Amino acid sequence: MKKGEKIFFAVSIVLTVLAVTSVIERKMRKGETPSSKDYYEWSAEAEKGYVLYKKSGCNSCHRALRTGEIGVAPVFDGEGTRRTEAWLQGYFNDPEKLVSGSAHTGKFGPDFRLLSATDKALFIVFLKGLKSNPGSSNYPTPPFKLDE
Numbered sequence: 083m084k085k086g087e088k089i090f091f092a093v094s095i096v097l098t099v100l101a102v103t104s105v106i107e108r109k110m111r112k113g114e115t116p117s118s119k120d121y122y123e124w125s126a127e128a129e130k131g132y133v134l135y136k137k138s139g140c141n142s143c144h145r146a147l148r149t150g151e152i153g154v155a156p157v158f159d160g161e162g163t164r165r166t167e168a169w170l171q172g173y174f175n176d177p178e179k180l181v182s183g184s185a186h187t188g189k190f191g192p193d194f195r196l197l198s199a200t201d202k203a204l205f206i207v208f209l210k211g212l213k214s215n216p217g218s219s220n221y222p223t224p225p226f227k228l229d230e
């Protein structure tokens with residue numbers, strides 16, 4: 083073998099060993115699957131809620147699952163981790179009580195007080211399914227302000 087061939091041969095062996103050990107190492111770490119930052123818990127009801135959400139044009143102000151507007155209204159990815167079901171129920175029943183001057187009293191966005199109980203429940207199931215993990219920018223931030 084020429085010198086160049088020997089070097090090439092040695093480098094390929096080293097790379098092969100590295101590739102094999104990294105595959106083995108990954109297999110040994112099973113059970114610890116890397117968690118994605120934002121995810122959703124899907125169900126037949128949540129899917130109905132999503133269809134209703136799309137049909138109602140909520141995406142024209144909100145954003146979820148990579149579609150919709152940014153900058154007009156809160157992004158919904160992670161909503162089901164940031165908000166409790168009780169908060170969402172309270173908000174759909176009377177938005178003004180939880181957010182003073184809320185858009186959802188017909189001023190700007192759709193008036194939630196006009197929605198049927200079935201539609202509210204579907205929206206809530208869909209929103210509760212939009213979850214986030216620590217590390218996501220949609221994960222809840224601490225409820226205090228830092229001194230400046």
Ligand code: HEC
Pocket residue numbers: 135138139140141142143144154155156161165173177181183184185186190191192205209
């Ligand atoms: C014209 C714009 C607009 C549209 C359309 C709209 N929203 Fe909103 N929404 C807002 C704004 C602005 C807020 C910010 C909070 C507020 O004003 O109460 C908001 C807040 C919310 C919140 C509370 C989020 C939080 O955690 O603070 C929910 C839930 C919500 N909207 C659901 C919906 C649903 C469901 C639809 C479709 C039926 C919809 N929105 C359509 C503008 C809109």
